[in-house]
Amino acid sequence: MSESTLVPDSAASVGSARYRAVRRRTESIAAPLTLEDHVVQTIADVSPPKWHLAHTTWFFEAFVLARFSPGWRAYDPGFSFLFNSYYEAVGARTERASRGTLSRPTVDEVRRYRAAIDDAMVEFLDRAGTPSAELALVLELGLNHEEQHQELLLTDLKHILASNPSRPAYRPRRETLARREARSASWIEFAGGLVEVGHDRAGFAFDNEGPRHRVWLGPFSLADRPVTNGEFLEFVEDGGYRRSEFWLSDGWAAVQRLQWNGPLYWETVDGKRCETTLHGRHALERDLPVVHVSHFEADAYARWRGARLPTEFEWEHAAELTGLERALADANLFDGAEVHVRPAPRDSTGLAQLFGDVWEWTASAYLPYPGFRTLPGALGEYNGKFMSGQLVLRGGSVATPRGHVRASYRNFFQPEKRWQFTGVRLAREQSAR
Secondary structure (H helix, E strand, C coil): CCCCCCCCCCCCCCCHHHHHHHHHHHHHHHCCCCCHHHHCCCCCCCCCHHHHHHHHHHHHHHHHHHHHCCCCCCCCCCHHHHHCCCCCCCCCCCCHHHHHHCCCCCHHHHHHHHHHHHHHHHHHHHHHCCCCHHHHHHHHHHHHHHHHHHHHHHHHHHHHHHCCCCCCCCCCCCCCCCCCCCCCCCEEEECCEEEEECCCCCCCCCHHHCCCEEEEECCEEEECCCCEHHHHHHHHHCCHHHCHHHCCHHHHHHHHHHCCCCCCCEEEECCEEEEEECCEEEECCCCCECCCCCHHHHHHHHHHCCCECCCHHHHHHHHHHHCHHHHHCCCECCCCCCCCCCCCCCCCCCCCCCCECCEEEEEEECCCCCCCCCCCCHHHHCCHHHCCCCEEEECCCCCCCHHHCCCCCCEEECCCCCCCCEECCCEEECCCC
């Protein structure tokens, strides 16, 4: 394994009970869906829920059972072509934009496949004893991979349901959801200097989070909370989407080509601003963090405000100074029912909503850290080969699993993407007033 690969603290950390728990959580996310919901692909970025259920199963079959269980015979040799995502070393695969054409195998057949691989995995884990370091890493990666797809599943099914003219709800919104007004934003100052960033090798992390290294930061300030719907609406109503002076060249081209006039899922109904969430369509709530904006929109808004987006290292340094325990105290993460962003807590001090609610765009290109090395073999394609033309996001969203919340976690997307739960936190130089 490469020097940048981080291994779980305990080689025995992945047992059948934990495996079952992670797999059940995926199925619980899919449980409210109809049979028809499972097979829809609205855009190339969105995978049908059925494909997520099958692909995460194929991952364990291809990378655990086929490699470490002697005598394993493929459940169905054709499934590798259907459910491989992007692993060139594994072989040919269905193109991403064509996943919606897979009416067969049926949803029931995928569920049977999932059950069969689960039975085989539980038997394998129970008899394997303490795994080798290599196997422990693959098992841990497999579970974290499944959790990433839990987040993608929520993201994708939101786009599927929001594309339906009736705007059906994934789940009803709880009447007991606490309502609170957003507090006025303020600036938190950081001295910068020579600081360490990257994962500290305590516990599992993806290879792109390391190695830990030093960077120089000038003095900077971060807004104490993300930008709200109401604040972003001011940009919209000031003609922000019609004023090229705020936009990067590629961003302005995207506005023209895609006819953007507001964040994804915003619309006007009977003269009123509305937003579609996983709980259906509602009147736009001005105090909630704005969500589903591209990097181009986030950057244009920041310029309009006379600010900028933070670098990923400014964000990480500020999060480490805040402390994970404190930052998690009011984190709004998926609890199995509610998938709705919330305003910043009014009684908190310092940075709020670092984790949960919305991923926060940074100004940083997704590039390797000094000393980065990919994993050997097909798993080396997991992160490294995407280090071109993408921007880093930090923090996590309302759909992010709790185990993926840490200061060093690096999410990444192309700058025009906005179907993820992406938002904005402003930054500026300390001298700016």
